Amino acid sequence: MDILIALIPFLPLLGAALNGLVGARLPERVVGWLGSGTVLLSFLFSVYLFAHLHGGAEPIRTTLYTFLAVDSFHVDFAFLIDPLSVWMMLIVTGVGFPIHVYSIGYMHGDAGFWRFFAYLNLFIFSMLLLVMGDNLVMLFFGWEGVGLCSYLLIGFWYDNRAYGKAARKAFIMNRIGDLGLLLGLFLIFDIFDSFAYADIFSRLPVLRLDPAVLTIIGLLLFVGAIGKSAQIPLFTWLPDAMAGPTPVSALIHAATMVTAGIYLVARCHPIYSLAPTALEVVAFIGLLTSLVAGLIALCQNDIKKVLAYSTVSQLGLMFVALGMGAYAAAMFHVTTHAFFKALLFLGAGSVIHALGGEQDIRRMGGLRRALPVTYWTFLLATLAISGVPLLSGFFSKDEILANTFAGAGTGWWVLSALGGGLTALYMSRLLFVTFFGNFRGTEEQRAHLHESPRVMTIPLVVLAVLSVAGGLLNLPHLLHVPGAEWLAHFLSPSVGESRPAHLLSAQTEWLLMGAASLLALSAIAWAYWAYAVRQSVPKDEAALSRWERVLAGKFYFDEFYDWVIVRPVERLSQLLHYYADVWAIDGLVNGVGTAVQRIGVEFRRLQNGNIEYYLLGMVVGAVLLFLSLWL
Amino acid sequence: MTLAVFLTLAIASVIFALLMVLTKNPVHSVIFLLLTFFAIAGQYVLLNAQFLAVVHIIVYAGAVMVLFLFVLMLLNLNTDAEPRQTARWKLAAAIASGMLLLTMVGALRGGAELPIPETSDPHVGLVKNLGRVLFTDFVVPFEVAGILFLAAMVGAVLLAKREIR
Amino acid sequence: MLDVVKTVPIDYYLWLSCALFCIGVFGVLIRRNALVVLMCVELMLNAVNLLLAAFSTYLSDAQGQILVFFIMVVAAAEAAVGLGILVMIFRNTHTTDIYLLDKLRG
Numbered sequence: 001m002d003i004l005i006a007l008i009p010f011l012p013l014l015g016a017a018l019n020g021l022v023g024a025r026l027p028e029r030v031v032g033w034l035g036s037g038t039v040l041l042s043f044l045f046s047v048y049l050f051a052h053l054h055g056g057a058e059p060i061r062t063t064l065y066t067f068l069a070v071d072s073f074h075v076d077f078a079f080l081i082d083p084l085s086v087w088m089m090l091i092v093t094g095v096g097f098p099i100h101v102y103s104i105g106y107m108h109g110d111a112g113f114w115r116f117f118a119y120l121n122l123f124i125f126s127m128l129l130l131v132m133g134d135n136l137v138m139l140f141f142g143w144e145g146v147g148l149c150s151y152l153l154i155g156f157w158y159d160n161r162a163y164g165k166a167a168r169k170a171f172i173m174n175r176i177g178d179l180g181l182l183l184g185l186f187l188i189f190d191i192f193d194s195f196a197y198a199d200i201f202s203r204l205p206v207l208r209l210d211p212a213v214l215t216i217i218g219l220l221l222f223v224g225a226i227g228k229s230a231q232i233p234l235f236t237w238l239p240d241a242m243a244g245p246t247p248v249s250a251l252i253h254a255a256t257m258v259t260a261g262i263y264l265v266a267r268c269h270p271i272y273s274l275a276p277t278a279l280e281v282v283a284f285i286g287l288l289t290s291l292v293a294g295l296i297a298l299c300q301n302d303i304k305k306v307l308a309y310s311t312v313s314q315l316g317l318m319f320v321a322l323g324m325g326a327y328a329a330a331m332f333h334v335t336t337h338a339f340f341k342a343l344l345f346l347g348a349g350s351v352i353h354a355l356g357g358e359q360d361i362r363r364m365g366g367l368r369r370a371l372p373v374t375y376w377t378f379l380l381a382t383l384a385i386s387g388v389p390l391l392s393g394f395f396s397k398d399e400i401l402a403n404t405f406a407g408a409g410t411g412w413w414v415l416s417a418l419g420g421g422l423t424a425l426y427m428s429r430l431l432f433v434t435f436f437g438n439f440r441g442t443e444e445q446r447a448h449l450h451e452s453p454r455v456m457t458i459p460l461v462v463l464a465v466l467s468v469a470g471g472l473l474n475l476p477h478l479l480h481v482p483g484a485e486w487l488a489h490f491l492s493p494s495v496g497e498s499r500p501a502h503l504l505s506a507q508t509e510w511l512l513m514g515a516a517s518l519l520a521l522s523a524i525a526w527a528y529w530a531y532a533v534r535q536s537v538p539k540d541e542a543a544l545s546r547w548e549r550v551l552a553g554k555f556y557f558d559e560f561y562d563w564v565i566v567r568p569v570e571r572l573s574q575l576l577h578y579y580a581d582v583w584a585i586d587g588l589v590n591g592v593g594t595a596v597q598r599i600g601v602e603f604r605r606l607q608n609g610n611i612e613y614y615l616l617g618m619v620v621g622a623v624l625l626f627l628s629l630w631l
Numbered sequence: 632m633t634l635a636v637f638l639t640l641a642i643a644s645v646i647f648a649l650l651m652v653l654t655k656n657p658v659h660s661v662i663f664l665l666l667t668f669f670a671i672a673g674q675y676v677l678l679n680a681q682f683l684a685v686v687h688i689i690v691y692a693g694a695v696m697v698l699f700l701f702v703l704m705l706l707n708l709n710t711d712a713e714p715r716q717t718a719r720w721k722l723a724a725a726i727a728s729g730m731l732l733l734t735m736v737g738a739l740r741g742g743a744e745l746p747i748p749e750t751s752d753p754h755v756g757l758v759k760n761l762g763r764v765l766f767t768d769f770v771v772p773f774e775v776a777g778i779l780f781l782a783a784m785v786g787a788v789l790l791a792k793r794e795i796r
Numbered sequence: 797m798l799d800v801v802k803t804v805p806i807d808y809y810l811w812l813s814c815a816l817f818c819i820g821v822f823g824v825l826i827r828r829n830a831l832v833v834l835m836c837v838e839l840m841l842n843a844v845n846l847l848l849a850a851f852s853t854y855l856s857d858a859q860g861q862i863l864v865f866f867i868m869v870v871a872a873a874e875a876a877v878g879l880g881i882l883v884m885i886f887r888n889t890h891t892t893d894i895y896l897l898d899k900l901r902g
Contacts, residue, residue: 609897610894610895611894611897612720612824612825612828612894612895615821615824615825616723616724616727616825619727619728619731619821619825620727622731622734623727623730623731623734626731626734626735626737626738627734627737627738629738632803633799633800633802633803633804634803634804637800637803637804637808641808641812644812644816645812645815645816645819648816648819648820648823648839649819651823651835651836651839652819652820652822652823652826652827652832652836657829657831657832660832660835661835664835664838664839667816667839667842668842671842671845671846674812674846674849674850675846675849677800678800678849678850678852678853679800679853680849680852680853680861682861683849683861683864683865686865686868687845687868690868690871690872691838691842691868694872695838695871695872695875698875698876698879699831699834699835699875699879702831702879702882702883703831705883706831706882706883706886706892708829708831708892714828714829714891714893714895715828716826716827716828720825720826721826723825724822724825724826725822725826727821727825728818728819728821728822728825729818731818731821732814732815732818735814735817735818736810736811736814739810739814740807745806745854747801747806747854747855748855748856749801749802750801750802751801751853751854751855751856752856755852755853755856755857755858755861756852756853756858756861760858761858761861761862761865764858764859764862765862765865768859768862769859769862769866772866776866776869776870779869779870779873780869780872780873782873783872783873783874783876783877784876786876786877786880787876787877787879787880788880789880790877790880790881790883790884791880791883791884
């Protein structure tokens, strides 16, 4: 069993090593199936572990070796297999595998094909380490690992300067968050004297800590989560991360890596449960992000950017759920979101592939006839994410909304539901503008329009099925069907039974559900009328109204950061360069050199080569020596 | 009587030394240094170190000074060729060495307080005794001195060769 | 033999050696002929020898006289090598004036 557990993360690492070291000499087919196969094996092993745990087995903790041992500082390279980590493993490998397969088609012919698969596998390894680790240090390794892979993959086409900058931006933004996480880890070690989850959570009730301390820990960890899960104020990297190849966006920036923040908060829920203030902050940031990102998404014209902001907004909703203490609801949304967001990105990738790299939806349109599989799967995913009843997104979003209503009241519910409604609006706008109406691209593109190869469409279909049926995992108990709230029950050993919505009456829940559905459906209907019936096309930048311009400008977050942080730092650096470095430090160093040189020139006169002068000096020295002896 | 002999020898050695330093002709310098060495040899005899006195005469007067004289003759240096120091430099040198003498005497004062025994062993300076000490306690330095001599000899021969290839 | 230990204080020998040594130093300082400078060095060595011998006798310890022998060895070697160098220098520069031998100047 231990070997099996260890193989789950190390198989992708092996794949990464093989592809990275000798992949350049292997044919594409071998590279692709090596990369995908290792992930598939990991997935199968994860399924086995899942079945094992689902059969009622206790969580497994397996230590490979002691990683660090310095005095009381003791870190094991250990894995913890409990419902939460198994579930994350299933998502990572289960969504990762179709995306790997899809990449075989998408990246076909790229010079860096082998490199791409090496990075993807390395990413899977890091992510598995993150979710499987039994202590926070392991989590931190994975955390940094996915950050690195994200950097490598966003800047995959590194000969494009803008892509390289996007990669750096993602990395730096993540580092800012990581600093918070790191500080949180230090504080945790200082207080609990251990990094292992089991130690921390078992000592938590015994220590009777000041809630303020726990709040600080919770907030510091949340800063890490903000960076990784792209929440306000550190969300601007995620839309830029669309510079990477589309499967990367699907895998990293939608389905898995960005959920690391959710996982962190859910994993550390015993701390958050004792720190209500921290939870309030989490919920507030989540809600704000959800609304802001949703509004921005309304006015974006790049197909991948819309999806990126949609991701940010959905992550915001998950954080709202976490903030309400409904950890299982958040994990449920993580799951369904992984399905349909991966599908949406892969569908977008298929569209981009068909149009030869075109990403602007204003130059698309009418694609449903040319790309039927893509269209149908994309449609299903859009309906799912919009919250159309009986699709997966409907159940997960409803769960969050119900918990929000129960946990924070009507005002929060309205705003969260609005976030959901915005999702429906911008997603259906994207759908109708892209696939309905007339084709608006060039004749050349029209001639080239083709459905993607089967290696790309099959993953789409698989993910579409999951997107539709994902809701079955956690049907609301209102329906009174067997297996209701199955996921919540399965996860309860890890994240507890916390679910404020249990307090609500059935009528209230039905009402909330109906209102949210109505909102989503009316948003879709309006989008259909505007973009499919009237076939209006998003306006050019010049024709936008003032408010639209603010949204299209992404609320000027980037400009704001540029103005408030980047520019002053640059200015300060220049000042430091001129005054501290060139003037003070260089001046000091050069000054010492010059001074020594000048003194040397003066002293050189003493060394006139005449031995008698030297001897006279020696005699004077001897006299002084004897004088000191005498006196 | 002993004191008178000592003083005579001492004054003679100082005067000869001064003359050696002050005379302009290098040949005269060599002669005066030789006389100084003889006076010092006299001191050795007075100190009951007869063997030392003999060796001193042989080595210095017999070997070293002859070598000096030989080189002097070889290079054919005479008074006209003798380089001169400036008066100011001579004054500075006199003051410096005078100060040195003064401070040395001052620093070494208190020699009377040394625990010097009333009588001394008259056999210390005899060949028999010196030989025993030299070949027992100082046998390693003795051998090292031999090596030093050898090295000096090789070096001198090497230097004296007209051209080194 | 005359009993020097009882009649002559050791201080007299100290002063005599110091005087001879300082005359040697004086000679090195004022003479520019390298040959005479070497002779003055010999005089300084002899001043030390004299003091060593005096202490050897006064303390009835043969080690002082042994040390004198070693100094003689070094002095003889030094004279041999020094004169060799001097001859070499004279051959190349046709002078023994140490003022002209200032190639060590930095």
